[in-house]
Amino acid sequence: MSKVEKKMSKQTKPKETKKKLNVLIVDDDAINRKLHARIINQIGGVSQTAENGEEAVILHRDGNASFDLILMDKEMPKRDGASATKKLRAMKVTSMIIGVTTLADNEEERAAFMEAGLNHCLAKPLSKENLLPLINHLLDAYNG
Amino acid sequence: MDALISQLQRQFRDYTISLYQQDFLDDQFTELKKLQDDGSPDFVAEVLSLFFEDCVKLISNMARALDQTTGAVDFSTVGASVHQLKGSSSSVGAKRVKALCVSFKDFCEAQNFEGCVRCLQQVDIEYKTLKTKLQDLFNLEKQIIQAGGIVPQVDIN
Numbered sequence: 001m002s003k004v005e006k007k008m009s010k011q012t013k014p015k016e017t018k019k020k021l022n023v024l025i026v027d028d029d030a031i032n033r034k035l036h037a038r039i040i041n042q043i044g045g046v047s048q049t050a051e052n053g054e055e056a057v058i059l060h061r062d063g064n065a066s067f068d069l070i071l072m073d074k075e076m077p078k079r080d081g082a083s084a085t086k087k088l089r090a091m092k093v094t095s096m097i098i099g100v101t102t103l104a105d106n107e108e109e110r111a112a113f114m115e116a117g118l119n120h121c122l123a124k125p126l127s128k129e130n131l132l133p134l135i136n137h138l139l140d141a142y143n144g
Numbered sequence: 145m146d147a148l149i150s151q152l153q154r155q156f157r158d159y160t161i162s163l164y165q166q167d168f169l170d171d172q173f174t175e176l177k178k179l180q181d182d183g184s185p186d187f188v189a190e191v192l193s194l195f196f197e198d199c200v201k202l203i204s205n206m207a208r209a210l211d212q213t214t215g216a217v218d219f220s221t222v223g224a225s226v227h228q229l230k231g232s233s234s235s236v237g238a239k240r241v242k243a244l245c246v247s248f249k250d251f252c253e254a255q256n257f258e259g260c261v262r263c264l265q266q267v268d269i270e271y272k273t274l275k276t277k278l279q280d281l282f283n284l285e286k287q288i289i290q291a292g293g294i295v296p297q298v299d300i301n
Contacts, residue, residue: 029228029231029232029235030194030198031191031194031195031198031232031235031236032231032235034190034191034194035176035179035191035235038179038184038187039179041183041184042179042181102231102234124231124234124235125172125175125234125235127175128178
């Protein structure tokens, strides 16, 4: 593990910020939506959920959606994570998008998902420990 | 009363450890408990309720898809349901259910009907067993609180 990775892995709380993190959780599984919403809540953010990629795209259609972070599941009905990410980037959505994969996904599948326009990829189940360093990196951008 | 609380706390601790040692639960359940606090005191129960609802629905889907009397077995539907159940069980730390789903998935891919039926029966037993055991655990928690005690943090490692 590099020095930077070691430092990031020791983070246990979000950095102070005047701005409350606004997160969109996109997942077809109700348990994951609830879990991820709770994680976001515990680190001081607020969240909204969408049950699939198509709902996520519809939320952004009028141009008023403003999420700091989108947690995008990979496999979903109606519109999957890669398709939704590509569409959102084509719509000039600049939110940080973290792809949520499973451990069963191989390197090629993860790389293909990243290619859609993700900022990062994490395997579920998510935890505060693996999400927080990425979120603090995002908050650095607001504080900096 | 102190003696009663200590006894209940000991039972709770021992029972929790046994659930991990017998592979009913894994680290993800520990993560779930960390997400529960005064702001969301019923979080674990709510998540588990969703999981057990999922189990009922998905097992029913799989049973229908494996019913040969209605025509050819629909292994694709079975596989999709197994995949979902594997995901849910992984999210809540239901270790035995998740492990069964791995075998189940292999039988689906091999289109092994007998293997699938066996796995379905085992999954049904395992989720019901887990549900009973977790209910017992939550009852112990309730008894501790009602006796005026604090539910102990249990270090699994």
